[in-house]
């Protein structure tokens with residue numbers, strides 16, 4: 001049972017500044033668990049700490065108190081460089097916008113995680129498959145700056161997926177897209193999820209997207225702190 | 231990997247990166263160029279005359295003796311007896327001598343009375359001897375050999391006849407009209423004061439002054455250049471002479487012997503030492519040049535800091551992306567330090583290449599116009615140390631923007647703040 005969980009918070013507290021007496025932590029989560037291969041929709045109003053939580057999951061921030069287990073690693077105990085390594089190898093991350101490095105081509109952007117984590121082989125089959133399934137085959141040699149936002153987000157998804165990660169984190173990846181592009185993006189991403197069954201942690205404040213997911217989590221409800229305040 | 235990203239990133243910011251590299255290159259060129267010029271000038275200067283162990287003249291200031299004998303500057307206060315010269319020449323410690331007799335000029339160029347030993351023993355810039363570009367050394371009393379610059383500036387050819395003026399000043403009152411000299415040879419360029427000399431035999435000097443004992447021509451006593459022979463001429467004095475000791479170790483002893491010579495008050499100086507002393511008095515010029523090139527270098531390095539520092543904010547997003555792909559803050563730091571280091575490295579490389587390009591292009595011009603010979607040799611230890619320190623400083627300087635990026639990326643994490 002334990003080994004089936006991909007993400008597990010226990011008595012987690014987090015605040016940006018050192019926890020002074022009267023400052024309440026931004027996040028205070030008693031328990032939170034995501035199983036392997038699950039896709040989770042995490043929502044909440046702006047400023048409630050969604051991105052902060054993702055940074056904790058990605059191992060960039062360290063919990064002030066409590067424990068956090070990601071893909072079987074105790075992130076509250078590991079060194080930052082070890083967490084950086086795990087993030088590079090096992091986690092894919094999609095930003096809200098401007099995901100791409102402007103001076104690299106589309107193909108270079110997608111291959112970047114493979115180059116940075118030398119352990120993985122740069123198999124071109126994998127790349128072609130991803131390009132095809134995300135509908136960006138023709139764009140691979142384009143300049144990043146010439147892409148539309150919708151295309152950019154799909155390239156970002158391709159980059160997050162190319163290393164076959166066990167966990168994919170998406171921080172409002174569709175908030176800069178229009179309706180049509182949003183739907184296309186969601187369909188392609190979830191098609192990939194059907195295929196690969198990675199754990200997907202999808203954050204948005206757009207609750208209309210919740211229909212794509214079975215498991216929906218409101219951070220406000222999860223967060224003890226904000227619960228108390230209400 | 232880091233190299234690839236850095237190259238791409240530099241390429242993306244071609245213009246500012248190019249400017250940075252150019253300013254580094256410029257300072258390297260200036261610094262090394264000035265260094266080379268300085269060395270060229272010093273070597274040229276201290277090697278104006280070489281292999282000569284002693285310069286001997288009448289007792290006056292050592293600097294003065296050096297200036298008029300070697301550089302054709304200043305005026306000799308006194309002459310020495312030819313008999314003294316001949317006696318000293320036979321001294322067993324003496325290997326060779328070159329007599330020098332000054333006092334006249336040709337259109338501002340000094341006339342040097344000497345003998346065939348000048349062609350045999352005079353050495354400059356190490357082991358170079360005087361060579362004739364055309365013609366032969368002087369043989370007859372009224373033969374003359376021109377230094378290369380004299381021939382070039384005045385447009386003289388072999389066989390031309392020239393009239394020498396009395397005295398060292400160009401605007402001489404009297405000219406030796408009655409006894410023209412015939413050009414029998416023109417010297418190769420040496421890039422030393424030799425190029426500015428007009429060389430005749432001691433007999434020639436003596437001949438044109440017969441009848442001039444009062445300092446002005448006495449029509450009755452003047453010689454007839456057609457009929458006079460060397461036997462008619464008795465050389466009475468010379469201005470100074472160069473000495474090559476039979477053995478270098480004897481130089482000091484010989485110098486002391488000559489300095490305390492009983493029959494005549496003489497002064498012997500070691501030209502190498504005198505030249506170096508003279509050069510040192512001009513040290514402030516070197517220091518100024520050094521400071522100027524150091525300033526340019528500082529500007530170049532500042533340029534790198536500024537351009538990287540201002541780009542750090544624009545690049546926060548890029549850093550967050552790299553972090554999401556597994557780069558730690560330390561890698562971000564490394565990336566930027568590498569980038570500035572690479573800029574400095576490429577800049578210095580460009581600088582060194584431009585330096586050799588410049589030397590290749592303007593070297594011949596410097597030699598012909600300024601008598602400045604700058605050998606296109608490989609960088610010496612001092613220059614390598616300089617280049618190496620630029621690299622080190624470049625890497626250190628790179629830390630300033632990099633630490634800012636490091637702090638940013640610690641703070642931003644995977645949140646893009648723009």
Ligand SMILES: Nc1ncnc2c1ncn2[C@@H]1O[C@H](COP(=O)(O)OP(=O)(O)OP(=O)(O)O)[C@@H](O)[C@H]1O
Pocket residue numbers: 016017026044045046047048049050051052053205641642645
């Ligand atoms: N680096 C930081 N230092 C200090 N406080 C921060 C930092 N980043 C975020 N915060 C604060 O933490 C709280 C949560 O921020 P967070 O970015 O996680 O919200 P969010 O839910 O992602 O909002 P949005 O939907 O607008 O992206 C905010 O009040 C914010 O001001």
Ligand SMILES: [Mg+2]
Pocket residue numbers: 050051052171
């Ligand atoms: Mg957010």
